[in-house]
Amino acid sequence: MRDYLLTLCVTVAVTYLLTGPVRKFAIAAGATPEIRARDVHREPTPRLGGIAMFGGLCAGLLVADHLQNLNGVFELSNEPRALLSGAALIWLIGVLDDKFEIDALIKLGAQMIAAAVMVMQGLTILWLPIPGFGTVSLTQWQGNLLTVALVVVTINAVNFVDGLDGLAAGLVCIASAAFFLYAYRLWFGYSIEEAAPATLFAAILMGMCVGFLPHNMHPARIFMGDSGSMLIGLVLAAAAISITGQVDPDAMELWAGGERNATHAMLPVFIPLVLPLTIIAIPAADLVLAIVRRTWNGQSPFAADRGHLHHRLLEIGHSHSRAVLIMYFWAALIAFGALAYSVHSASTWIVLMIMGLSAVGLVLLLLPRFSPRAPRWAQALVPPRYRHSTRQLEGDAPEFGELEAEPVTVGVSGVNGATAVGPRSRFPDRRKVDSAR
Template sequence: MREYLLTLCVTVAVTYLLTGPVRKFAIAAGAMPKIRARDVHREPTPRLGGIAMFGGLCAGLLVADHLPNLNGVFELSNEPRALLSGAALIWLIGVLDDKFEIDALIKLGAQMISAGVMVMQGLTVLWIPVPGIGTVSLTQWQGNLLTVALVVITINAVNFVDGLDGLAAGLVCIAAAAFFLYAYRIWFGYAIEAAAPATLFAAILMGMCIGFLPHNMHPARIFMGDSGSMLIGLVLAASAISITGQVDPDAMALFAGGERNATHAMLPVFIPLLLPLTIIAIPVADLVLAIVRRTWNGQSPFAADRGHLHHRLLEVGHSHSRAVLIMYFWSALIAFGALAYSVHSASMLIVLVIVALSAVGLVLLLLPRFTPRAPRWAESFLPPRYRRRRTTAAGAAAPAAVEAVRGGSPTGPSEEALERTPASYGLHGATALSSRPANGRTRDRERA
C-alpha cells in the first residue's frame, strides 16, 4: 500500500504543478474558445488541462516502474505499455481538438484506433464471468470488439458529463477510488497478480484527478478539455477491462469456495464490463439520455445541447457548486454501494443504508433552495456561504433604505430616503447616493 500511496502522491504533485504553466501556455496558444450557447461559464477559460494530466500519468508510471513491488507489473504484463500507447494517441487528438475543434466523427475514429492499439498489445477481454453460468470464454474477435466498444462508451460518457467545473474530474476520481479498493482486495486478498495492473491504473487515475481538481473547481481557472476528458475516460476503461477481462474466475474459485461463488464475488466488476451501470453510472446514464434525446429530436448524437443532467439540475434551481456535489453524492453512493455489496453480499444492513442514503439524495434534489447552515462553533472552519449572517440594527435598516431608494418615484429617490441613507450606510453610502442626481432639474443645474 505504501508504494501505491507514493505513486498516487507523485501523480498528484506533478499534475498540480504542471497545471499552472499549462494554463499560461493555453492562453498564449489561444486555446480559449468563445462562450457558446450551451456553456455555463461566463468568461473565456483556457483549455488544454489534459496536458498536465498526461504528465501526471507518465510520472506515475515512471515512478511505479522503479519501485520494487510494482516493478513486477511492468515485467510480467504488457498492459502498462498498452495503456501508455493508447493514452498518448487519444491525448494528442484531444490537444488538437482543444485548439482547432476537430469533427466529432474524426474523434470517434481516433477513439477506436486508440482502443485498437491497446488491444494489439494485449489489453483485451479474454472471458466474461456470467452469474449463474460461470466463465464464458470469448474468441479473439469477440474480445477485441467488446474491448473497443467499452473504451469508446466510457470515453464518450466522461466527455459528455464534462459540463460543470470539477464535475468530470470528481466523478472519475470517485470511480477510480472504487476500482482501486476492489482491485487491491482481489490482488492482496486473493493473491491474484493479474489484478495488479488495474490497481496501479486506478491509483494513477486518482492522482491525475486530485491534482487537477484544485485548478478546476468553481470558478475554474482552466478546463481539462477533450485532451483531459478523453484521457481519463480511456484510463478508466482500461482499469475496468483489466480487472474484469484479465482476472481468471477459476483462480478466485479456490478462495471463494467454488466457481459459482467466485462469479458472484466478481459481480460488481462484471456489471461495468458489459454496461457500466455501477462504477460510472452517472456518466453512462447521461450519455444514453443524450443520444436518445438528440435522435428523437432529429439531431446528430454528437450535436451539443443543454439537456445534460447537470444542466437539468441548474434549471431546477440548484447552484453550480450544489449541482456538482449532488452528482458526486449519487456517483459515490452507487459505486461504493456496489463495492460494499461485493464484500458482504449477505448483509441486509448494506441494503438499508443504501436505501436511506438514496432517500437523502432525493430530498436534496427536491430542495434546490435549501441552504445548510453549520453550528456557530464550526463556522470558522467552513466557507462563508455556510455561515449564519449576523444582523445588526444598521444592517437591518440598510435593506429598507435600499428598497425605499429603489421604490421611489421615477424621477429618483425621495428626500426622506436620502436622509435615512447616511445613517444606515455611513459616509461612503451617503456620498455615493447624494452624488446621484435626484431628477432632471438637478442634472440641468449641474451642467449649468
Template sequence: MREYLLTLCVTAAVTYLLTGPVRKFAIVAGAMPEIRARDVHREPTPRLGGIAMFFGLCAGLLVADHLGSLNEVFVRSNEPRALLSGAALIWLIGVLDDKFEIDALIKLGGQMIAAGVMVMQGLTILWLPVPGIGTVAVTQWQGTLLTVALVVVTINAVNFVDGLDGLAAGMVCIAAAAFFMYAYRIWYSYGIEAAAPATLFAAILMGMCLGFLPHNMHPARIFMGDSGSMLIGLVLAAGAISVTGQIDPDNMELFAGGSERSAVHQMVPVYIPLLMPLTIIAIPAADLVLAIVRRTWRGQSPFAADRGHLHHRLLEVGHSHSRAVLIMYFWSALIGFGALAYSVNSASMWIVLSVVFLSAIGLVLLLLPRFTPRAPRWAEGFVPPRYRSRRSAVDAPDNAGQEPSEQECPEDGPTPVAAAVAGVNGATALGARSRSGKGRKVRI
C-alpha cells in the first residue's frame, strides 16, 4: 500500500506543479476559445490542462517501475506499456482538438485507433465471467470489439460530463478510488497478481485528478480540455479491461470452495461493477445516453453540443455552480462506493438500507432550491438576496451604485459642468485601469 501511495503522491505533485506553466503556455499558444452559447463560464479560460495530466501519468509509471513489488507489474505484464501507448495517442488528438477544434468524427476515429493500439499490445478482454454460467471465452475479434466499445463509451462519457469547473476530475477521482479498492481486494484478498496492473492504473488516475483539481475548482484557472477528459477516460477504461477480462476465475476456486461456476457465482458482486465500469461512472454514462437520445430525437447529430446535460439542468433548477458540482460528487460516490460495499457483503440488509436512505437525501438535495425558505417582507432587508421573494427582488432593486434611469436624466443632456466633471473622472479611471492592468481578462 505504501508504494501505491508514493506513486499517487508523485503523480499528483507532478500534475499540480506542471499545471501552472501549462496554463501560461496555453495562453501564449492561443488555446483559449471564445465563449460559446452552451458554456457556463463568462471569461475565456485556457485549456490544454491534459498536458500536465499526461506528464503526471508518465511520472507515475516511471516511479512505479523503480519500486519493489510494483516493478513486477512491468516485468510480468505488457499492460503498462499498452496503456502508455494508447494514452499518448489519445492525448495528442486531444491537444490538437483543444487548439484547432477538429471534427467529432475524427476524434471518434482516433479513440478507436487508440483502443486498437492497446489491444495489439495485449490489453484486451479474453473472457467474461457470466453469472450462473461461468467463464465464457471470447474470440479474438469479439474481444477486440468489446474492448474498443468499452474504451470509446467510457472516454465519451467522461468527455460529456466535463462541463463545470472541477466536475469531471472530481467524479473520475471518486470512480478511481472505488475502482482501486475493487482491484486491491482481488489482488491481496485472493492472491491474484493479474489484478496488479489495474490497481496501479487506478492509483495513478487518482493522482492525476487530485493534482489537477486545485487549479480547476470554481472559478477555474484552466480547463483540462479534451486532452485531459479523453485521457482520464481511457485510463479508467484500461483498468476496467485489465481486471475484468484477463483474470481467470479458476484462480479463485480454492477460495470460493467449489467449482469454477460456483466461484464465479460467488464473485458476481465484485465482477459485475468491474465488467460494467459504467456502473462506477453511472452519472456520466446516463448523461451520455440522454444526450444521444435527446439530440437524435431533435434530428441533430449525437455529437452536436447543447445545454441539456445534467449539470446544466441542475443550474437551471436553481443550484449554484459549486452546489451542482457537489451534488454530482455525492451521487457518484453513492453509486461507486455502494457497489463496493455490496461486493464485500452482498447479504447485508444494512448496506441496502443505507443506500436507500442516502438516495433519499440525494433527492432532497436535488430539489433543494424549491425548498428554499423565503423571508417575510418586513425582514427582507436583514437576509441575503437569495432568501427574498423573487417579486420583491424584481420590483424593488437596489439602486445603490446604479446609473439613473432615463426619466431622471434631463432631455437636453447633462450640463457642461457635469459633463466636464464626468470626463475628468472617466479619464482618471481609465488611466488607473490601464496602469493597474485590471482591464485584462486573463492574467498570465
C-alpha cells in the first residue's frame, strides 16, 4: 500500500504543480475560446488542462517503474506501455481539439485508433463471466471489438459529463477510488497478480484528478478540455479492461469454490466493469440520454446542447456548487454501493443503507421545490430572501430602490435629437439634490 500511496502523491504533486504553468501557456497560445450558448461559465477560461494531467500520468508510471513492489507490473505485463501509447495518442488529439476545434467524427476515429493501439499491445478482453453459464471465452475479433467499444463509450461518457467546474474530475476520482479498492482487494486479498496493473492505473488516475481539482473547482481557473476528459476516460477504460478481461477465472475458483460460484460472487462489480455501468453510471446514463435526445430532435449525436443532467440540475434551481455535489453524491453511492455489495452480497443492511441513501439523494434533487416561504406575520424573523419571495407571490409593491416600468425622459440627447427613454428609479437623482443644496 505504501508504494501505491507514494505513486499517488507523486502524481498529485506533478499534476498540481504543472497546472499553473499550463494555464499561462494556454492563455498565451490562445486556447481560451469565447463563451458559447451552452456554457454555464461567465468569463472566458483557458483550456488545455489535460497537458498537466498527462504529465502526472507519465510521472506516476515513471515512479512506479522504479519501486521494488511495483516494477514487476512493467516486467511481467505490457499493459503499462499499452496504456501510455494509447493515452499519448488520445491526449495529442485532445490538445489539437482544444486549440483548433477538430470535427467530432475525426475525434471518434482517433478514439478508435487509440483503442486499437492498446489492443495491439495486449490490453484486451479475453473472457467474460456470464451468470448461469460461468466464464465464456471470446475469440480474438470478439475481444478486440468489445475492447474498442468499451474504450470509445467510456471516453465519450466522461467527455459528455464535463460541463461544470470540477464535475468530470470529481466523478472520475470517485470512480477510480472505488475501482482501486476493488482491484487492491483482488491483488493483495486473493493474490491474483493479474489485478496489479489495474490497481496501479486506478491509483495514478486518482492522483491525476486530485491534483487537477484545486484549479478546476468553481470558479474554475482552467478547464481540462478534451485533452483531459478523453485522457482520464481512456485510463479508466484501460483499468476496467485490464481487470475484467485479464483476471484468470481459474484463480477465482480457488477462493469461490467453483467457476459458477466465482462468477456469481464477482457479478455485482464484474459485469458492470465490462460495460461499464456501475463505476461510471452517471456519465454513461448522461451519454445514453444525450444520444437519444439529439437523435429524437433530428440532430447529430455529437451536437452539443444544454440538456445534460448537470444542466437540468441548474434549471430546477440548484446552484453551480450544489449541482456538482449532488452528482458527486450519486456517483459515490452507486460506485461504493456496488463495491460494498460485491464484498457482502448476503448482507441485508447494505441494501437497506443503499435504499436509505437513495431516498436522501432524491430529497437533495428536489430541494429547490421545498424552499420555505414565510407568512406575512413572520417576515421580520426570517432572512430577506424569504421575505422577498413572499411579497412577490402576494403581489406587494417593490421595495425601495427597485425599478419601475414607467418610462421617463432623461436629459441625454440621441444622435438624431431624440431623447433616451429608460426605467425610472425610486431613488432620488443625486445630481438634483446636490444642486438644490
